[in-house]
Amino acid sequence: MLDIQALRNDLANVAARLATRGFVLDTAKFEQLEAERKTIQTRTQELQAGRNATSKQIGFAKSKGEDTTAIMAEVASLGDELKLAETGLAVVLAELQSLLEELPNLPHDSVPVGKSEADNVEVRKVGTKPSFDFAVQDHVSLGEKIGGLDFATATKISGARFSLLTGGLARLHRALAQFMLDTHTDQHGYVETYVPYLVNAASMRGTGQLPKFEEDLFKVPRQMGDGEENFYLIPTAEVPVTNMVRDEIVPLEKLPLKFVAHTPCFRSEAGSAGRDTRGLIRQHQFDKVELVQMVDPDESFAALEQLLGHAETILQKLGLHYRVVKLCTGDIGFSSSTTYDIEVWLPAQDTYREISSCSNFEAFQARRMQARFRNAQGKPELLHTLNGSGLAVGRTLVAVLENYQQADGSIVIPEVLRPYMGGLSKLAIA
RNA sequence: GGAGAGGUGGCAGAGUGGUCGAAUGUACCUGACUCGAAAUCAGGCAUACCGCAAGGUAUCGAGGGUUCGAAUCCCUCCCUCUCCGCCA
The missing domain is CATH 1.10.287.40 (Serine-tRNA synthetase, tRNA binding domain)
Structure with missing residues (x-):
């Protein structure tokens, strides 16, 4: 939520800044x-x-x-x-x-002005594209070859946009999540959290999913006394984790708060009909390891760079080639002031694909949530909140499969994951 | 699921219809005393909104009601705690 004072004092300026993201006030x-x-x-x-x-x-x-x-x-x-x-x-x-x-956040001054994805600015490329002396296969074919990626059964159980992993692939999926969690807790100073997957409307309102984006959420109705008050399935761990500080006043000395959570994420993908229908890229349910920080406003942009670095570390350790993109005003999310996307190289699609999104929300979420800290003057002041995927587990699995494929369709397991795979170095074809 | 007790300021905890936005303690801030600290003493110390200011308004879990007037009475709901039952 924007500060109503800003609208009262300088409405024209607010309108102009919102206009850069295509929002008409x-x-x-x-x-x-x-x-x-x-x-x-x-x-x-x-x-x-x-x-x-x-x-x-x-x-x-x-x-x-x-x-x-x-x-x-x-x-x-x-x-x-x-x-x-x-x-x-x-x-x-x-x-x-x-x-x-219903007003989106103001883009930060440093955000490039643009209309769409096409105007995003590439910040850096890290690593190199792997080269193959054979025709690369996509993760769906690879999953079939080694076995354990079963869309047909998932469809029977649930429907479209669900997947079923078994055996080595299920374990690789778990290995990725564990590896990410361990890295962020042991090396980056995040506190591991286990959170509710069903949350109330107030939490969704706090991080900005409600009231505007209800159709993107899975709603779970329940009887509450006379009326009904819905639960919602979390679309990202950002929601429960950030709402930990809703209506709280955090002592200054506890800042920054840094949490990491591995959770499933549920998205209705309304409005995405026909997009990315093949494979694991866009699902109703996927796992994600999420990084969340609550910081002193003076430090939020430094924190964003750090958080981005923490997410990048995972890709570097996995030996995956990626690029970092700074989203333009027309492409950043509703609540965000500044967002970097990390896009991993997917050889079968011959393209970079979003695998993480790291944002500084400044006080936008904190104001909705009344999430504050006691500043050096002893006065309650709004926190700044940030989050980023570190990383999306399903898409990382896709990236590992496609980038580590061998001519016969088997998959070499990245070095850092082997301890989580019982020492296994390769997923052989079935 | 059944029975009971509660939800008040950063924390603890009084307050059962009228100068109550709320005693007291504690934490914190300022000052005095001190070489310094502790102790002690004095003062200050919730949030939001309106207003240049003086000042005003709202907020005692949430919502509704009674009343000239509600933290206090009534209704509904939410949450917490204790005991019993059930249960991964």
Whole structure:
């Protein structure tokens, strides 16, 4: 959520910055709501002040045993007008709130201006493309050759966009996740966390998935007293982990907070019909190791570079070629101020494919969540939150399969994963 | 699932219809005393919004209700704790 003060003080500038990401801010509507709010709020507060003062007099008079019928008659007439004013105020405030909740974050000044993915800026390439003296196969064919990648059965069990791993591939998948977790906890100073996969609406609101992107989520209805209040399946561990600090005031000396979590992620992939239908690239369920940091605002951009480096380390240790891309204003996510994507080289597709996305949200999520720390002056101040995939496990599995394939279709297991594979050095063809 | 007890400021903990936004303790900040610290003493110390300011408004788990007036009474819900049952 943006700071409403920024909109009040410098609406044109906010609108201009939002425009760079293709968002049209209805400034007239905002100004109108603000004007209404001011009028109604002032009026309401005047009425409340009047009522409070009179009621106080009644209490005072009664305590002295005086007659109060005259004053009580006077204040009685306030009731209806006050109720009306309060209701009107609540309506305007709710409208303002929902307008505010649907505004995306302001891109940071350093973010390249652009319309789409095509305008993203490549920051660096690391490693080299592997060369093959045979025709490369994609991970689906490779999975069939060595066995253990079974889409047909997954479809029977659940439907499209689900996968089933068995045997060596299932173990390789687990090995990747474990390797990532161990690296981030042992070498990068993250605290391992195990979190709920079903979360409430307040958490989804906190990180920005709600109210605007409900159709991307899997919703689990449940009865709650009279009505119903849904659970949602997490689309990323960012949601439960970042919400750890919702409504908290973190002591300064505890910063930065750094958490890592390995979780499944559930996405409805609404609006992605027909995209990436083959293979493991785009699924309703996939695993991800997620890095999350909550930091002092002065340090969030340095933290972003570090976090990005932590994610890159995994690819380097796995010996995978990748590039880092800085997303342009038109391509960054709703809540993000700055985002780097890491794209891994996939030889079978002859292209780089997103495997991690690392973002600084500045105070955008913290303001929604009221996630604060006590600053050096002892005052509560909004934190900055960051997160990044470190990495998407399913896509990393794809990258390992495709980059480590041999002429016969077998897969050499990267050195760093072998301890997690019981010393195995190769997945042989079935 | 059944029975009971609770949810108040950073923390602990009073407060059961009227100068209560809330005693007290503790933590923290400032000052005094001290060579310095501890102890002691004095003062300060919730958040948000409106306002140039004076000041005002809201917030005592959430929502609704009663009332001139609600932390306090009523209703619904959520959460926590204790005991019992069930259970990976």
